[in-house]
Amino acid sequence: MIMNETIKTILSRRSVRAYQQEQIKEEELMTILEAGRFSPSGMNRQSWLFTVVQSKEMLKKINEACRNSLLKSGNPAMEERARRSDFSAFYNAPTLIIVSGDKNLMTAQYDCTLALGYMFLAAASLNIGSCWVHGITVMLNSEDGKELKKELGIPEEYQVYSSGAFGYKATEPTCPPKKQLDEIMKIIK
Numbered sequence: 001m002i003m004n005e006t007i008k009t010i011l012s013r014r015s016v017r018a019y020q021q022e023q024i025k026e027e028e029l030m031t032i033l034e035a036g037r038f039s040p041s042g043m044n045r046q047s048w049l050f051t052v053v054q055s056k057e058m059l060k061k062i063n064e065a066c067r068n069s070l071l072k073s074g075n076p077a078m079e080e081r082a083r084r085s086d087f088s089a090f091y092n093a094p095t096l097i098i099v100s101g102d103k104n105l106m107t108a109q110y111d112c113t114l115a116l117g118y119m120f121l122a123a124a125s126l127n128i129g130s131c132w133v134h135g136i137t138v139m140l141n142s143e144d145g146k147e148l149k150k151e152l153g154i155p156e157e158y159q160v161y162s163s164g165a166f167g168y169k170a171t172e173p174t175c176p177p178k179k180q181l182d183e184i185m186k187i188i189k
């Protein structure tokens with residue numbers, strides 16, 4: 001296999017679930033967003049909106065909304081997690097990036113998902129941790145999240161497709177099991 005800096009970043013990126021409280025630098029945030037801006041999109045429509053949340057007050061609001069949403073999930077394990085006093089849907093990360101797109105466009109979901117993926121890789125290349133946080137997406141698209149979505153300035157006709165936590169890592173995660181290539185590929189020659 002060929003190894004270079006890009007491949008190294010792709011292979012070593014992990015989902016980070018413990019963060020330091022120190023905020024990432026503005027230049028680092030802008031670099032991460034720029035990587036999202038340059039990701040591919042259907043017909044180059046770039047139908048995304050990147051909403052960055054760093055305000056402690058807003059982070060708390062989002063966390064409480066995720067907590068309430070999980071408490072109603074009907075999933076006992078999720079409900080148990082949400083009841084904990086130290087619950088954080090996004091592992092206390094100091095930065096959230098919420099990617100939304102025009103739900104009337106056919107490729108918005110793919111565009112927004114890919115953009116966050118690019119941002120994860122850019123973050124990893126800067127030694128910044130990241131993790132997909134699905135609970136935020138689910139909550140913001142639900143009836144209960146409507147007000148908060150509005151408060152975040154996400155247009156009504158936009159749907160949230162991906163949300164990620166970003167920050168300096170508090171721990172270095174190990175790699176979870178990955179399937180071998182021969183289990184998941186088929187090359188037709």
Ligand SMILES: Cc1cc2nc3c(=O)[nH]c(=O)nc-3n(C[C@H](O)[C@H](O)[C@H](O)COP(=O)(O)O)c2cc1C
Pocket residue numbers: 013014015016017131132133134135175176
């Ligand atoms: C669509 C999607 C949803 C995910 N949702 C969550 C989540 O809600 N919380 C979380 O901690 N990780 C979430 N993850 C991260 C995965 O658990 C993680 O990518 C997977 O376990 C592989 O680990 P790695 O990213 O370190 O390679 C999600 C990833 C994807 C792609």
